[in-house]
Amino acid sequence: AGKLGFFTRPQGGSDTERFTISSTGAATFAGNVHSVGNISIAAGNGILLGGTATANKLDDYEEGTWTPALGGTWTTNPTSLVGSYTKIGNLVHITFNFSGGAKDAIVAGYFTGLPFTTSLFGTGSVSDSGVNDRGNCLFFNTNRVWVTANSFSGVTYITGTYTTTA
Numbered sequence: 001a002g003k004l005g006f007f008t009r010p011q012g013g014s015d016t017e018r019f020t021i022s023s024t025g026a027a028t029f030a031g032n033v034h035s036v037g038n039i040s041i042a043a044g045n046g047i048l049l050g051g052t053a054t055a056n057k058l059d060d061y062e063e064g065t066w067t068p069a070l071g072g073t074w075t076t077n078p079t080s081l082v083g084s085y086t087k088i089g090n091l092v093h094i095t096f097n098f099s100g101g102a103k104d105a106i107v108a109g110y111f112t113g114l115p116f117t118t119s120l121f122g123t124g125s126v127s128d129s130g131v132n133d134r135g136n137c138l139f140f141n142t143n144r145v146w147v148t149a150n151s152f153s154g155v156t157y158i159t160g161t162y163t164t165t166a
Contacts, residue, residue: 124160
């Protein structure tokens with residue numbers, strides 16, 4: 001089977017194969033690959049890292065924004081809810097913040113509208129604009145973020161990671 005090869009030769013040296021395209025269309029690079037533009041990978045494919053097994057394939061990466069919604073019962077509704085996320089494979093890392101809010105109990109009010117449905121659960125932390133610990137959060141029940149604190153003043157920040165099947 002034929003192939004197309006590209007070689008380099010330092011002055012006074014011998015040829016070194018740097019790039020080949022096989023008769024099946026597979027490209028092989030020797031050395032680092034640098035791009036001055038985007039590199040696209042067709043859907044269903046990915047980048048194999050450290051091996052050729054399916055477990056070594058990075059086939060999903062996404063960044064975006066999302067708007068948390070309120071669920072359950074709040075005595076005072078939080079306002080100015082805004083969030084962002086990064087999804088790598090089946091892990092979703094989210095951050096969001098909001099202003100104010102109060103609820104009667106830990107299980108009374110929660111946030112919904114996660115960018116991807118939770119497959120099991122995840123955890124995270126809650127802090128206020130004064131960098132005070134405001135407890136923990138739990139991603140659970142398909143699309144909910146539960147927080148341990150009952151009352152929030154100023155701006156509150158939530159960050160955490162959960163798994164998804166999406």
